[in-house]
Amino acid sequence: MPKSSSPVPDIPLLRTAWDYADERLGLGEVMALAAKKTVPQHKHSFWYYWGGISLFFFLVQCVTGVLLLVYYRPGPEAYESVRAITYDIEFGWLVRSAHSWSANLMVFSIFVHMFSVFFMKAYRKPREFGWWSGLGLLGLAMIFGFSGYLLPMDELAFFATKVGLEIPATMPVVGEFIGNMVRGGPDVNANTIQRFFALHVVILPALFIPLLMFHLWLVQRHGNAVPPGEEKKPASERRSIPFFPNFMAKDLAMWLLALNVLALLASLYPWQLGPEADPLAPAPVGIHPEWYFMSQFQVLKVLGEWFPGLTGEILGLAIFTGGGLLWALIPLFDTGSRFEQRARIATWIGFFALAAIAITTIWGYAALE
Amino acid sequence: MHDEAISSEQYETFDDIESTDDPLSRRGFVKLGMMLVGTAYAGAIGYPVYRYLATPVTRAAGASAVTEVALPDAQSLEAGSAMMFRFGTRPSMLIHHTDGSWACFDAVCTHLGCTVQFEPQKNRIYCACHGGVYDMKTGDAVAGPPPRGLKVYVVEVSDAEVVVSRA
Numbered sequence A: 001m002p003k004s005s006s007p008v009p010d011i012p013l014l015r016t017a018w019d020y021a022d023e024r025l026g027l028g029e030v031m032a033l034a035a036k037k038t039v040p041q042h043k044h045s046f047w048y049y050w051g052g053i054s055l056f057f058f059l060v061q062c063v064t065g066v067l068l069l070v071y072y073r074p075g076p077e078a079y080e081s082v083r084a085i086t087y088d089i090e091f092g093w094l095v096r097s098a099h100s101w102s103a104n105l106m107v108f109s110i111f112v113h114m115f116s117v118f119f120m121k122a123y124r125k126p127r128e129f130g131w132w133s134g135l136g137l138l139g140l141a142m143i144f145g146f147s148g149y150l151l152p153m154d155e156l157a158f159f160a161t162k163v164g165l166e167i168p169a170t171m172p173v174v175g176e177f178i179g180n181m182v183r184g185g186p187d188v189n190a191n192t193i194q195r196f197f198a199l200h201v202v203i204l205p206a207l208f209i210p211l212l213m214f215h216l217w218l219v220q221r222h223g224n225a226v227p228p229g230e231e232k233k234p235a236s237e238r239r240s241i242p243f244f245p246n247f248m249a250k251d252l253a254m255w256l257l258a259l260n261v262l263a264l265l266a267s268l269y270p271w272q273l274g275p276e277a278d279p280l281a282p283a284p285v286g287i288h289p290e291w292y293f294m295s296q297f298q299v300l301k302v303l304g305e306w307f308p309g310l311t312g313e314i315l316g317l318a319i320f321t322g323g324g325l326l327w328a329l330i331p332l333f334d335t336g337s338r339f340e341q342r343a344r345i346a347t348w349i350g351f352f353a354l355a356a357i358a359i360t361t362i363w364g365y366a367a368l369e
Numbered sequence B: 001m002h003d004e005a006i007s008s009e010q011y012e013t014f015d016d017i018e019s020t021d022d023p024l025s026r027r028g029f030v031k032l033g034m035m036l037v038g039t040a041y042a043g044a045i046g047y048p049v050y051r052y053l054a055t056p057v058t059r060a061a062g063a064s065a066v067t068e069v070a071l072p073d074a075q076s077l078e079a080g081s082a083m084m085f086r087f088g089t090r091p092s093m094l095i096h097h098t099d100g101s102w103a104c105f106d107a108v109c110t111h112l113g114c115t116v117q118f119e120p121q122k123n124r125i126y127c128a129c130h131g132g133v134y135d136m137k138t139g140d141a142v143a144g145p146p147p148r149g150l151k152v153y154v155v156e157v158s159d160a161e162v163v164v165s166r167a
Ligand code: HEM
Pocket: A058, A061, A062, A064, A065, A066, A068, A069, A072, A082, A096, A099, A100, A103, A104, A106, A107, A141, A142, A144, A145, A146, A147, A148, A149, A150, A151, A152, A200, A201, A205, A271
């Protein structure tokens, strides 16, 4: 085996180290695989970057999250510790701001990634599990965001969590029990912080990371899907570039761009800390959840006006569950290009979902004024 | 010899990069630029992270810069006994001897840093970790592993308080 095929610079010590590892781990084979892997090039290629961007923001979450752990204390001291991070610890405001901004950018990137995958019909055979694991990752990311939002225990955190947990609590029969178990009592309190903390820093990472590995492994296995328009072209007209180093270099350039955007947002718009939560104080006017829950928030609000009492909430819950289920099952419906009719319906479902989410979100913000 | 091998088909993408020996070539220039930018980013991220993690260390250094500590009501400390207090961040020991004299020491053993204790019945200061013994009046190392005596503070007693300061 030619020992010299190595990507490390031609420095004797590095070469020896590479050869040592290569002989034992077969790194050369991995390199050969990476060299063979290609990424399709066409006018929609831009959308291939969004999975990588989401991954970048997750890595930022891991690093900044562990940094926050150095000073954060869950339980009754939570607010005080976040106050200290924000105002006493040097650059603590920046670490906290980066964690909060990156959380939002991560959820945003996952949404963009999901819709681009949807419109490229990349959920079709053999990529169904990629679609399902991706939905799982989105769900976990949203729970990450929801649980993290409570941790500073300021006024907004308190009411957002209170309202958010009322939604599962409307479920018939089991709702109240579930709400109490999640909160650790009938009301949001120090127990809730402690639970959300365990969820946020142990349980969710423990679920997210293996699922992410599975997702990435599938991407590696099946490669990038091309949109149907490209698929119809003869092979000679289709273009692609090597993954390594060409696509990877572009990927890294995107990461750098993402890092710059994050740095600007986090430093120019530092994440705020409100007054400490007071369970006896009335909810402040204009209270609302993070933007990625705004759509559901608004739908529930409107349904509540149209159908007073529990009816509205149960109806809302039914719509979310049904819609989510339909969205998850789309690979079983739109199975391939042989069924043109179904493919078109699926595309329309995508447009409808995108429009419904966008409109209810904007509506939600407009209704706050 | 290596050059030949590197341009083996599999890794042809690398040979362009590898064959830059001349630092002033276009490639060399780009490479240098990328290294500089990379270093700038590493610094821009590394510096705040360092300051963030180092905050308590810096604060402690500030606290240990004190030169004097006032101990209100310590003048009534019973003769033949000692009290512990913090001098900046360090545990320290004020002793009121039976002959009426006072002594004050840094209570950190000079061997491996355990906190020492006053043993009035044995007329000594003792370190339980490895059996170090210090003189209770001068703080000198008398027996056991300690290489040096304890640091001595100056004591001033008034009607309302005891003030200890660096010698
Ligand atoms: C291993 C990964 C993570 C760790 C160890 C971690 C740790 C933490 C800690 C200790 C806090 C409390 C400090 C504070 O509130 O400022 C926090 C808050 C938060 N986390 Fe995370 N986190 C991780 C991942 C994530 C992810 C993936 C998301 C979102 C998708 C996220 C979203 C949030 C949010 C929104 C807050 C509230 C920020 C605030 O208002 O101060 N976290 N996280």
